[in-house]
Amino acid sequence: MNAVKKVLIVGGGIGGLCAAIALRRQDIEVDLVELKTQWTVYGVGIIQQSNVVREMAKLGVLDGYLDAAYAFEDVTINTTAGEQLARIPGQRLAGPEYPANVGISRLALHQVLSETVAALGVSVRLGLSFESLEQVGEGVDVLFTDASRGRYDLVVGADGLYSHLRGLLFGEQYLPRFTGQSVWRYNFPRAAGIDHLATFQGPAGNAGLVPLGRDQMYLFVTSHEPANPRMEAATLATQMRQRLSGFTGLIGELREQITDSDQVVYKPLEVVFVSEPWYRGRVVLIGDAVHATTPHLGQGAGMAIEDAVVLGEELIAGGSVEQQLQRFMARRYERCKFISDSSVLAGDKEMAHDSSFDRIGLVRRMLDVTAAPI
Ligand SMILES: Cc1cc2nc3c(=O)[nH]c(=O)nc-3n(C[C@H](O)[C@H](O)[C@H](O)COP(=O)(O)OP(=O)(O)OC[C@H]3O[C@@H](n4cnc5c(N)ncnc54)[C@H](O)[C@@H]3O)c2cc1C
Incomplete structure (x- = not known):
């Protein structure tokens, strides 16, 4: 009999949405x-990507x-002017009949996942969090912010970068850190040649074009913002154009069409990595929380x-909750650490203008690592 039958x-x-789907597929009752x-x-x-x-x-x-x-299939890496430096073929990991990679709007992804969650009978409550958690015996007693209560075999924290649950488990030990870079994004009608992910190495940061649909793509560019300034909303279009000033070719053409500050999505980059097991007792953290x-x-x-x-697989693979979570960690830790460290390294090298950094090699290595079974 499964040690875990009911999860918050x-x-x-x-x-959180993917965890809800994975657990419901294993017949575990889920509240979210x-x-x-x-x-x-x-x-x-x-x-x-393919994984x-x-x-x-x-x-x-x-x-x-x-x-x-x-x-889409391939990823290209291009110069500032758009000359191709490398074309990395996609890997069809879901099977030969399925594509290697996709671009998707966050809203469309949310819709697919939340509709599946509803269809699978997950109890979803919005505008709600936990007030307190108490691990008692073989379960966790939860008091919610609307004063209701519940008892669960396991609590999964998928509460993101500013995770409240991470603070509860680990105190102030792991806090988000600003890396020194920000990302600027802007939607465009899809350009004819952008039928794959195209990245462009710029003088100060990297840009990219990501197809999202037949008629849509988005442009992103990273920039070095050491003081993490508060950006005035009305100036975002002008500032994004400035961050793209060294680019020519297609990126240069698109730059001149960035005129609506309301359409610019600006995000300073913050990171956190929990370098010890991501659980205490019957509370486990996943995703950006760790x-x-x-x-x-x-x-x-x-x-x-x-x-x-992986959590869904381990929770039905027998043993105690402690053993299940240990196996979960064994399958997740090194892989996530590699992605976390390598992503931060790529940004650090951009900020240092280190032209000897083998970014193409890192992308190939990431694809190899993520293609491996988990
Ligand atoms: C600029 C940028 C671009 C990115 N591009 C990509 C990309 O192209 N590909 C990719 O794979 N990843 C990308 N990422 C990373 C990706 O967005 C995150 O890794 C992912 O969203 C993490 O999902 P999550 O569910 O762990 O956290 P989140 O998406 O942050 O979700 C956490 C949820 O928990 C809720 N919440 C928070 N606190 C509580 C609480 N106390 N009680 C209840 N609910 C709570 C929040 O409202 C939120 O809905 C990008 C990130 C950034 C910043």
Whole structure:
């Protein structure tokens, strides 16, 4: 008999939603609480690589997910002017009939995942969090912020970079750190040649074009912002154009079309990594709560999704909860640490203008690591 029959998930982002799906697929009862009252996500896209496509198949959502996404195969790395330096072929890890990679709008991804969660009978409560947790005997007693109570075999914290649960488990030991860089993003109609992920090495940061649908793509660029200044909302378009000033070719052409500050999505990059087991007793943390990294390798959400799938597998594989969580850690720690450290390293090298850094080699290594079975 399974040691875990009823689980509370705190946080309804990508990691929490995928955990809810993975656990329901194993017949585990799931309650999910999400702090936001309006369960929406901000409207830019996300890159999901071959390992994510494979995990989406395991979660049983692949067809709906692909319908909502733009499928592509290769990744190119280009100069500032758009000359190709490398073309890295995609790996079809979900099977030969499925694409290697996808670009998808965050809203579309949220819709696919939240509709699946609802269809699988997860109890979702919005505008709610936990007030306190008490591990008593073989369970966790939870007091919610609306004064209701519940008892669970396991609590999964998927509450993101500023995780309240991480503070509860580890105190102030692990706090988000600003890396010195920010990312700027802007949606465009998809350009004809952007049928794959195209990245461009700039003089001060890297830019990229990600197809999201037949008619849509987004442009991103990283920038060095050592003082982490507060950006005036009305100046965002001008500032994003400045950050793209060294680019020519397609990126240079698109730069001149960045005119609406309301459409610029600006994000300072913050990271955290918990370097000890991500659980205490019957509370386990997944996703950005324990390994938020920078987007340089496009794998942050990928690692949260893999966490969810592996947790679902281990919770029905026998043994005590302690043994299950130990096995979960054994399968997750090194992989997530590699992604976290390598992503931060890529940003550090950009900030140091280190032209000897082998970014193409790092991307190839990341693809090898993430293609390996978990
Ligand atoms: C600029 C940028 C670009 C990125 N691009 C990519 C990419 O291309 N590909 C990729 O794979 N990854 C990318 N990432 C990383 C990815 O966005 C994150 O790794 C992923 O969203 C983490 O998911 P999560 O569910 O762990 O956390 P989150 O998405 O942060 O979700 C946490 C959820 O918990 C809720 N919550 C918080 N506190 C509580 C509480 N106390 N009680 C209840 N609910 C709570 C929040 O409201 C939120 O809904 C990018 C990140 C950034 C910053």
